[in-house]
Amino acid sequence: MRFGFPLPIFAALAALAACAPPPLWHKAGVAPARLHSDLTACRVDALTQVPERIRRHYRPADYISRPVCTATGHCYVQRILVRPAEYERYDANAGLCEDVAQACMADKGYTQVRLPACQSPQGQKITVNTRAPLPPLSNESCAVRLPSGDWRIVTPTTP
DSSP: OOOSSOHHHHHHHHHHHHHSOOOEEEOTTOOHHHHHHHHHHHHHHHHHHSOOOEEEEEEOOEEEEEEEEOTTSOEEEEEEEEEOOEEEEEETTHHHHHHHHHHHHHHTTOEEEOOOBOOOGGGOOOOOOTTSOOOOOOTTOEEEEOTTSOEEEEOOOOO
């Protein structure tokens, strides 16, 4: 497989993407615990409406061939296993299930937003009250990664 970017640039882009916050659900004034319970309820409801449809896909082994010659001049082609054959399992209804869960959250008044990661001035640590209700969104809104690995929307106040 050949990428349009040189490998170091591709690796750097992948690393940056790993640090970016995912799309986050937002509804101003809602407590994080309520958001979590609403999202869980919507996901469970989606699973009952859209049952799993597990499928299997066979990926054959990948080999490369290289010529090998002995000291006596006898030459042959050696096959080298690059990736063994495998079966991949996937849920063919996963996308539909996610769509149903998103519609449920929208029905509850939530919107999904993409925000940049918060950049603290002079490298100071940003503290977040994890129980405070979600703030209204503004141009300064951003997302902070919590020690739990979750992301939290914050709107920094300027002094």
